[in-house]
Amino acid sequence: MRRLGRVEYVDGLEIQKTLVEERRAGRIPDTLLLLEHPPVITLGVKSRGKSTNILASPEHLSEAGVLVFETGRGGDVTYHGPGQLVGYPIVDLQPDRCDVHRYVRDLEEVLILAVAEVGITGVRVPGLTGVWVGAPGGEDKLAAIGVRISRWITSHGFALNVAPDLGHFGLIIPCGIADRATTSIERLLGRSVSMDAVQDAVIGGFGKVFGFRP
Numbered sequence: 001m002r003r004l005g006r007v008e009y010v011d012g013l014e015i016q017k018t019l020v021e022e023r024r025a026g027r028i029p030d031t032l033l034l035l036e037h038p039p040v041i042t043l044g045v046k047s048r049g050k051s052t053n054i055l056a057s058p059e060h061l062s063e064a065g066v067l068v069f070e071t072g073r074g075g076d077v078t079y080h081g082p083g084q085l086v087g088y089p090i091v092d093l094q095p096d097r098c099d100v101h102r103y104v105r106d107l108e109e110v111l112i113l114a115v116a117e118v119g120i121t122g123v124r125v126p127g128l129t130g131v132w133v134g135a136p137g138g139e140d141k142l143a144a145i146g147v148r149i150s151r152w153i154t155s156h157g158f159a160l161n162v163a164p165d166l167g168h169f170g171l172i173i174p175c176g177i178a179d180r181a182t183t184s185i186e187r188l189l190g191r192s193v194s195m196d197a198v199q200d201a202v203i204g205g206f207g208k209v210f211g212f213r214p
Helices: 009-024 058-064 100-116 166-171 185-189 195-210
Strands: 002-006 031-036 040-043 067-070 077-080 084-090 131-133 140-150 153-161
Touching: 009 031, 009 067, 009 084, 009 153, 031 195, 058 166, 077 084, 077 166, 084 195, 100 131, 100 140, 100 153, 100 195
Parallel strands: 002 031, 040 067
Antiparallel strands: 031 084, 040 077, 084 153, 131 140, 140 153
16 A cells, blocks of 8 residues: 555556556555645546546646646546645456456455544445435445556546635536536534544455455
8 A cells, every 4th residue: 555645647558557567467456546636627538538527628627737648537527726636546357356246346345444544434326436425325425436457557546625625626527427516524513533544444354355455
């Protein structure tokens, strides 16, 4: 497990690329990267390179200091920024976890266990990916998931909203879902929670779900 602090998005891509090759060669064990990014909008493969779910103009994004990147992960458009915990598991799913659907559900379970540690009940919403809160049926999104799996080595991963600027999510239609809002741990609890405490909770959840401490 590596806590990297704040990392430029393009640097995060390069770190993942290097570690995926290291994992494939057996030179490193399964590894979980935990970090934050400066403000950035990313386009997943579902967006097909189109920015139709970005609501802000290029000029507005430039003024706000928000960059835009195309990426090889699954999913549509998403936002990353300070106060959001980003996790990139570099995990070899072979031999007994070669199931993409199961892997995504496992990441959801990691995050559901993690937010329970700070007093929040996270839920799944049928047909949608991520972790949701609120009744009935999970009205607000708390965490997004978008993964890449190459020859059963994983990269990219999840983004859990601890205390980001929620106004920045108004720059996009998060994950292309227009009828649900985005929230954070801080907003739900009405108080701040340290990023270190949330990282510890995620690491604990990862250990429970995947059967080892990353």
